[in-house]
Amino acid sequence: MKPIVIGHRGASGYRPEHTRSAYELAFALGADAVEPDIVATRDGVLVVRHENEISGTTDVASRAEFADRRATKLLDGKELTGWFTEDFTWPELSTLRARERIPEIRRSSATFDGRFPILRLRDVFEIIDRAAEHEKRAFGMVAEIKHATYFDSIGLPLDELFAEEVNAAGWNGADGRLTIESFEQGVLDGIYARGIYGKRVYLIEARGKPFDQVARLGAKAPHYADYLTGAGLYGLSGRVDGISVDKSLILETDEAGRVLGASDLVDQAHAAGLEIYCWTLRPENRFLAKSFRRGRLKADYGDWLTEFRTIMRTGIDGVFVDHPDLAVMVRDEL
Incomplete structure (x- = not known):
């Protein structure tokens, strides 16, 4: 089976992430689904941002009327300073404009800074429905719930808020989307x-x-690596339908960081009855495994084709990508 191509925050290699333009472009470039990251506002509206700290992805830091919202918080055990979605109402956030998160790498995307507003989760449902109607085929959403333990601790239960949004959008039909x-x-x-x-x-x-395990068990909490053993994978089977891992876990490397080929993790997950996905396939040198970097500049494209092929030939069920057209091209070769 060919892997599905998931537009990571939309076509975030070409447009500021989590914007209408990024999502619409992802479908135009052949993505099968898009992935919104989901956080909450003070008034319980679910919005799509990479993190609840938004100074790197919006113009909030330049907005004098919100200067007093700058705060330092403990988020998942780490101290972080900036502006946070949960300190704004949706009407306030709706006045902000999106910015490219990594402008030093994505210079062309940064030329779109200031053009697009922040979206709510309900807006993304509407974008997907409209694209499906236009293209006459089903598109999916891979919704990532961010910092659920933290949001629950401040009275914003993301499971409840998300369930309400899904039902309101008519997306609870068990249709695979x-x-x-x-x-x-x-x-x-x-x-x-x-x-x-x-x-x-x-x-x-x-x-x-x-x-969430650290908050509950402290030092006794399991490591992520514990879930990737044979016993760990079988333990997940039945509780979840699949796993999604950092792409480094799909690539087998030597001590010098040279890629030797693919690991056997995809086969192990499938043997345990789990689907498996990986993130994030990107063509720029900054994000490629050492073996595939070419030239000195981090923003230049390296040998992304070999890395994409190595991963997508494993039988993996899906890949998250910033440039959907590149992954679609490789998939079409399989």
């Missing part, structure tokens, strides 16, 4: 308990521990 993912299993369980019929995918980092 909706996938829900998170680095925290607890919120996936909560959404399932609320009767939402979406595929559940557990996000797994290359290192560290899931924060």
